[in-house]
Amino acid sequence: MTGGRHSRRLVPAYLATGGRAHPSRNHLDRLTTLHAACEEIPVGLCPEQRGVLELIQPGALPLVDAAAYLRLPVSIVKVLVADLVSAGLLHARPPIPQATGPDLETMEKVLDGLRALKS
Amino acid sequence: MDSARSSPDPRYLAGTDQVLIKLLIAGPFAVGKTTLIRAISEIAPLHTEEVMTQAGALVDHLAGVKDKTTTTVAIDFGRLTLPNNLVLYLFGTPGQRRFRLLWEDIAQGAVGALVMVDTRRLEESFEVMDLIEEAGLRYAVAVNPFPEAPTYDADTLRDHLDLHPGTPLVLCDARSRGQSLDALIALVEHVIAHMHMEPA
Numbered sequence: 001m002t003g004g005r006h007s008r009r010l011v012p013a014y015l016a017t018g019g020r021a022h023p024s025r026n027h028l029d030r031l032t033t034l035h036a037a038c039e040e041i042p043v044g045l046c047p048e049q050r051g052v053l054e055l056i057q058p059g060a061l062p063l064v065d066a067a068a069y070l071r072l073p074v075s076i077v078k079v080l081v082a083d084l085v086s087a088g089l090l091h092a093r094p095p096i097p098q099a100t101g102p103d104l105e106t107m108e109k110v111l112d113g114l115r116a117l118k119s
Numbered sequence: 120m121d122s123a124r125s126s127p128d129p130r131y132l133a134g135t136d137q138v139l140i141k142l143l144i145a146g147p148f149a150v151g152k153t154t155l156i157r158a159i160s161e162i163a164p165l166h167t168e169e170v171m172t173q174a175g176a177l178v179d180h181l182a183g184v185k186d187k188t189t190t191t192v193a194i195d196f197g198r199l200t201l202p203n204n205l206v207l208y209l210f211g212t213p214g215q216r217r218f219r220l221l222w223e224d225i226a227q228g229a230v231g232a233l234v235m236v237d238t239r240r241l242e243e244s245f246e247v248m249d250l251i252e253e254a255g256l257r258y259a260v261a262v263n264p265f266p267e268a269p270t271y272d273a274d275t276l277r278d279h280l281d282l283h284p285g286t287p288l289v290l291c292d293a294r295s296r297g298q299s300l301d302a303l304i305a306l307v308e309h310v311i312a313h314m315h316m317e318p319a
């Protein structure tokens with residue numbers, strides 16, 4: 001069980017941004033992988049934030065899959081995720097090295113993988 | 120007791136260390152984007168409902184989602200897990216200029232695009248081809264041979280579509296997994312050829 005204690009700092013964190021305009025969301029992508037950073041979901045979150053955390057309790061999901069299952073636009077989920085990450089409740093990992101994109105070696109492996117499905 | 124690990128929920132990724140590769144399946148309405156994604160995806164295609172203001176801005180507050188003046192566009196996608204911790208994500212993208220910010224959001228980080236065309240209405244694919252070229256994305260063109268659609272030889276099609284000689288042009292019945300995989304292979308080969316030419 002968690003009491004209000006664990007959520008003490010969360011409510012202000014969420015209210016501070018009003019759910020909007022957190023800078024870190026600009027670094028979030030549809031394919032950012034989300035996974036849990038807390039074992040139990042604290043109280044004091046809005047239903048949509050709680051929904052994100054409940055969805056990713058069993059395993060890792062890309063942000064866009066979470067948006068699809070939660071029936072929320074990606075732009076909204078980015079805001080929710082940015083706030084949950086700053087509250088320390090969620091890990092968000094970029095899909096690939098953002099600056100460079102996938103390298104040649106990775107794309108060769110993609111090609112091999114696709115060709116193997118044909119045989 | 121069975122642990123959750125012994126029968127993993129297929130919705131979730133195999134781990135947190137997967138490399139997610141984004142490809143766009145682009146083209147106008149009813150050209151076969153969702154059909155191709157369904158033919159290839161290991162999960163039933165999913166979709167998000169993106170909400171935009173009349174000015175084309177993406178709505179980023181919950182109250183705005185229910186606002187009656189906004190426009191909703193469904194964007195579907197599918198997933199294909201490959202060996203070596205690689206996961207391909209295929210996004211169906213209508214690519215309309217009036218939804219520019221949505222287009223940029225979807226195209227961000229994409230490795231390449233497969234442009235689907237219907238020979239009865241080639242010009243309907245021009246807008247998304249322009250957007251793809253402006254974004255600097257590599258692409259291949261897949262002609263979806265609908266039964267009533269006229270057939271042209273490759274040179275005529277290339278000419279009409281104003282394709283660079285190096286841009287792959289393939290025939291692809293989007294209902295066929297094999298043909299859809301071939302189209303993706305042509306795209307990835309093209310992306311790789313350019314990586315060889317322009318080392319990062």
Ligand SMILES: Nc1nc2c(ncn2[C@@H]2O[C@H](COP(=O)(O)OP(=O)(O)O)[C@@H](O)[C@H]2O)c(=O)[nH]1
Nearest residue numbers: 148149150151152153154263265266292293294
């Ligand atoms: N005959 C034929 N029909 C197709 C083909 N691909 C798609 N369709 C049909 O065309 C319609 C539109 O396809 P859909 O994938 O929904 O188009 P989207 O709007 O681009 O996602 C559907 O009824 C499909 O069953 C094809 O290769 N051949």
Ligand SMILES: [Mg+2]
Nearest residue numbers: 152153195211
């Ligand atoms: Mg569709």
